[in-house]
Amino acid sequence: ESGGSQSGSASGGKIALLLPESQTTRYEQHDRPLFEAKVKELCADCEVIYSNAQQDQSRQQQQAEAALNNGAQVLVLDPVDGAAAATIVSLAKSKNVPVISYDRLIQNAPVDYYISFDNERVGQLQGESLVNRLKELGKTAGNIVMINGSPTDNNAKQFNKGAHSVLDTSGFKTVPTPDFFTPEWKPENAQRFMEGQISQLGKDGFVGVYAANDGTAGGAISAMRAAGMNPVPPTTGQDAELAAIQRIVNGDQYMTVYKAFQPEADKAAELAVALVKGEKPTTDRTVNNGAVDVPSFLLEPQAVNKQNIKDTVVADKLYTVEQICTQTYAAACQAAGLT
Amino acid sequence: MSGAREPILSLRGISKRFGAVQALTEVDLDVAAGEVVALVGDNGAGKSTLVKVICGVGPPDSGTITFAGREVRVDSPHAAQELGIATVFQDLALCDNLDVVNNLFLGRELKRGAALDEVEMERRSGNLLRELAARIPSVRLPVASLSGGQRQTVAISRSLLGDPKVVLLDEPTAALGVAQTAQVLNLIERLRDRGLGVVLISHNMVDVQAVADRVVVLRLGRNNGEFRIGEVSNEQIIAAITGATQNVVSERVARLREQTSGDDPLTAGGPEGGAR
Amino acid sequence: MSGAREPILSLRGISKRFGAVQALTEVDLDVAAGEVVALVGDNGAGKSTLVKVICGVGPPDSGTITFAGREVRVDSPHAAQELGIATVFQDLALCDNLDVVNNLFLGRELKRGAALDEVEMERRSGNLLRELAARIPSVRLPVASLSGGQRQTVAISRSLLGDPKVVLLDEPTAALGVAQTAQVLNLIERLRDRGLGVVLISHNMVDVQAVADRVVVLRLGRNNGEFRIGEVSNEQIIAAITGATQNVVSERVARLREQTSGDDPLTAGGPEGGAR
């Protein structure tokens, strides 16, 4: 038979961690080290096989095959495309390897567990924060420029759906129609799009900007500042990148969505180690993925703005105050009470 | 020999312009079957351009081409081949990445079922080249590695493969050795005897005098005289080519004759002096 | 004329192999200043290969090159140029995308400050080409649009620009018209008179007899005899080239003489018969 069963001793088990991309910092810089650390802590001689699919589903399939070949006993799979990862699950099933659907839900497949923040919830959260902020500023109507993620990324569609569920009933109007999706999530593309919107609508033609993540938010903000808008209208983001936190401190970006990677990674590691040891942990919730009700651990994403930076990302030790408050942002930090 | 006979190929009023350069102006040309017509002229006179007009590589701006009594449009090399016009180009036009056999049979490969019949092509190539006294180390060498004369031999052999009715040879012997030149001249005579029409472009008056029946002179893209071999001296042809009786060639001859006082250096070495 | 004089260029035991083809075997060659050496041989004899050895384009596998009394390594065209060796290649080697002026001055452009002096280069090009009786419509045409002879004239002019000590001419007149050929022969004589060493490769015995001082014969990549002009007939040279006294050339001559019964067609047309 294959190499899969050759090295499968119970204690020194192998756990595969399959992550989808490296273009945003979170996976390589947070999820992976956190996960690996937790596994080490729980099971000293367990080994983590790590792969990153660089946004390419077929590569992820290849990586899953490689992991199984390497003797992985659990797949912790964050699919590039949740709707498309069923093949990997069936491959794993054929080798009796359990699959944990990590961060993104694998659809239409007999997945064993699901740990995540809900993508649609992220979109909702962005929409809610934006609308609340606008109301705070005394605005009840106007255009919101919407900058979505990549047109070829299914997750971008889910963020978009969540955001629309809030914005469409808020009294504000999203522009343009149809929705703009940023090719490749590239900040440069978002920047150029925003510049076009400013020419189109005028600098006073919109009240806020919905940007799907921090990269596109950064591009949009640069466009607005270059057009001479200062301060810029409230702008959303996602991922809690350090650069975004700094922009928030500086008052350029209004908010970002922080998905606390630590609890998510820790939970996944616990679960994986348990599965290696042959245990079957139970959960209190299930999510239907089209095929089965998947036992699930659902974590709540958090909106981060100038007010709660200290209580969220700093408290979680994601960033230290020194990291955030470099010389450039020292004054703004002072003002925001970050010291 | 010819003259009265019906021409197989007949051009009337051919003109062609490249941007600011008027390469051909109202040129006429007749070739009869079984006749060798030498087309001569100075560099840039338009000889190669005329050849390209006939063989469909560079169709004329105006003028008519009559082939075997019918007016034809030769707007592609393929059309010319269909008519039975074979050409050796001055710039050879071989595929450097293909070997000798493949260049010879390019466009008219021999088949064996769906695949090529390499064995038969190779055999025939060998025979064909032997006929022209070619010195080619192997017919499986890419033509890129052949010497100038070897390439020219390949190009000449190529033109004989398709059983043509008219053969256009644009300076076919320019790069050939003495033996190979003699073979090509022999070959031209054989072609004439088989009833083909041959157009030979050459700067070598000895060769022209040796094999041509008629000489057509181009000068600055226009017809500048036509002669029957045997009724004309080299001096007269050269005068028509250069457009003056007093020219650098006659001057050079005169000067050398003076220096060597009577012992004409150009024909020194006995009666074979003329053979190149 | 030469012979006793110290050679400016001297090759000893040059061998070169291309895969299975032994192109040159232990070839020797001497050229003195003020001497024209004709290098003759059949197609594929290795003449062009020898030229490429001398000018650094295709360094030899073994053998030595002595230039002006010093043994030298010529492993790049640049090295050859530094020594003062200029070459006209059989395959011309012009840049089709550049115009005549730029091809002429390629690698030795005239400057005016940091930029090129286009005006001066154009002026000199015109003069240079005029000297060779070139018929070129405009020196600003890309060489791709020139006729065969025009290209050859450009290549020859190119070699004269760098004030060389030795000039290698690989079939320089192959594509030239009668007037241009005469000019190039005149030019070769002028070069000799200016004390340059000239190596002339040609298949045309008339030209060889006209300008060469000495003839070196290559056959199948080896030295096959050396003659002084004036002491040798064309027949003897051709015999050395083809390796037999009874050969296709002599046969052809004999046959034609028979047919035309005494009126030698190769020299028909008066004493100028030898001029091409």
Add this chain to the structure above:
Amino acid sequence: MTDPVTDPAVPPPTPATELSTPKEAVGGWLQTLRTGDIGSLPIIIGLVLIVVVFQSLNPTFLNAFNLVNLCLQIAALGIMATGITLVLMLGEIDLSIGSVSGLAAAVLLVTHVNHASAPLLAVLIAVLVGTLIGALQGTIFARIGVPSFIVTLAGLLIWQGVQLRVLGEQGTINLPPAGTLVRWAQFSFVPRWLALLLATLVPVLYLVFNLMTRRRRSAAGLPVMPLWLPVAVAVALFVLLEVIVLKLYLDRGVPWTFVFMVLIVVFFDWLLRRTGYGRKIFAVGGNIEAARRAGINVDAIRISVFALCSTLAAVSGVVAAMRLGFANQQSGSGETLINAIAAAVIGGTSLFGGRTRRYAPLLGALVIGAIANGLELLSLSSDVRLIVTGTVLLAAVVIDALVQRSRTSHGR
């Protein structure tokens, strides 16, 4: 100065002997081996080195399971590389192949899943879409004269747009997990006996054809290779194939998709080298003006080659979709294009046209596939992975370049 001396060592100049003495023939063959057709050897050496390195870094690399995976992984790549090889042979480029493969995948899924066409019909439609696209692009290139780079760059964008359109709202469409298509691409393997039979037949047939040609050649008085050569090649081939097959059948065996890809590579190799059509492609790529003057219909060749390339890209997209079990907006995007061209080039296809080595797409796909596969086993972080991939890729080709270089300095 001296009288002519006829060197007695010089053979008589009868051309017949010059063309066919057996000694020279062998020399000529050795020459060919040393110059042109040694061809694929350096890249095979590169491949072996890659295998050795990865195996030493992670012993699971040469597992039967992993080798079967490798076969499955490179099927789509090899097919696409075959297509682009044809275009590169013309000295042109087709940037649209990735998008075309993605569009074909989308069309397959939509017709098969959403419109419930029979599997074969859906495949046919998807492939036909590729053919039409290729013919269109080829025509714009050949007839209007827009550079192929621009035509196919426009294609890259346009067909990706169409792909998004075809997939519509759904974004991702799954194939029925137990359907014919998925089964064929993921779970169909050649029966062991058949694989062993094929592994025996191939060298035998090679030998038989070789001997037949040999006979015809001697009958025609042409030089022939020494007899030991085809025998040695056949034996080597036999041993290699048997070892591979036996190894693969420790796991699932030889996938049909892999066999399919190899058949495509072999067929197009035959087409290029043994048919008049292929010869014309060589000619157009080598010297387009010479080809035109030889009466070849250059436009027809160009259009047909672009059509073939797109067709193969579509086939590749279909195979990839079947193997993945779905198609989405990303099918065919990203590195698909560059990997295919890289495979062709690594295998020995010149970007300048007119030159390619035997089975270039297969060898190139093996190199790229092996690198990707081997690296997956090493659990590297993204940055290191990228750096290593680039370095190994370069290293695999350097051997080839060095061999070429020393060859050039010996005269070719």
Add this chain to the structure above:
Amino acid sequence: MTDPVTDPAVPPPTPATELSTPKEAVGGWLQTLRTGDIGSLPIIIGLVLIVVVFQSLNPTFLNAFNLVNLCLQIAALGIMATGITLVLMLGEIDLSIGSVSGLAAAVLLVTHVNHASAPLLAVLIAVLVGTLIGALQGTIFARIGVPSFIVTLAGLLIWQGVQLRVLGEQGTINLPPAGTLVRWAQFSFVPRWLALLLATLVPVLYLVFNLMTRRRRSAAGLPVMPLWLPVAVAVALFVLLEVIVLKLYLDRGVPWTFVFMVLIVVFFDWLLRRTGYGRKIFAVGGNIEAARRAGINVDAIRISVFALCSTLAAVSGVVAAMRLGFANQQSGSGETLINAIAAAVIGGTSLFGGRTRRYAPLLGALVIGAIANGLELLSLSSDVRLIVTGTVLLAAVVIDALVQRSRTSHGR
């Protein structure tokens, strides 16, 4: 048959007259215009059409604000396209420019922000990194003989890996929002008076140089263009520049980054066409063997061109980062590479080497920039946007191809 008749209409064959009769000189110049150097006209027509179409679809397109944005948007692209034009002139390719630009951006940010280097020093270091990379890649290509496609493909991967490494944990690094670099790239505009002065000086200088050359030519007895031509061009140029400048100063004005890009394009155009170095690049791209035989150090040319290309890619990356205000892992990825090559090709650079039109990178960048910019104003869905982009791109080049084609059928 007849005696030779010397045609009286034929001019006497003294070559002197053939080379320089004024009539023929004008003919020759018209010829040049019709054949080679009409050059950029068709693509300018394409550009005008694009502008007309977009303006009619959305009248904000020709807004001063939008035009200023367009200038800002194409600065980085134009610089990168200038670099790749040099490589394309050799008939080679550099796939690594995107990665190099991304790496340069990362290096800039890390040195400037994390290690607090002075802005100029940081820029210098980033650009130098590009130069070194280019020299390295060029050397591997020229000396070892690995095809440039493969060397730079390896580079594409390796430098992206290094970029990730350099950016490290943070992933995204902000430039100080009010720092020198951001200010220069986003908020620095040429003063109005200076812009107007330049817009006047350029045509005047053009005319002066032209008349000086004219004088030298007649002094040397060479044919000259008719006098009205440079005057007409200068007047047209003057009007065009004034209109554009006046328009742009309805908004912020002419950005310095744009001026910087134009200067780079003009400088390299001059380098290519007016210096010995550029002439050597033409020669190597046109016929490498001829160049080698002319004594040109081909390796040196190749290495230096790759170094220049990477240097410009790095400069482009720096400009892009400054304009964006930050750099992340995506800097330089995706379409950056293909857009740069496309700009060069659209502008009239041949992929086969040895041919490029005047100011090709600028014109190409304008076309690509205008299409992208115009489409942003149209609110299209992603699929339609892709399709339209591809179609417009193709359409912009078709005019050019048609002109070329009719020209070819007239003999060139």
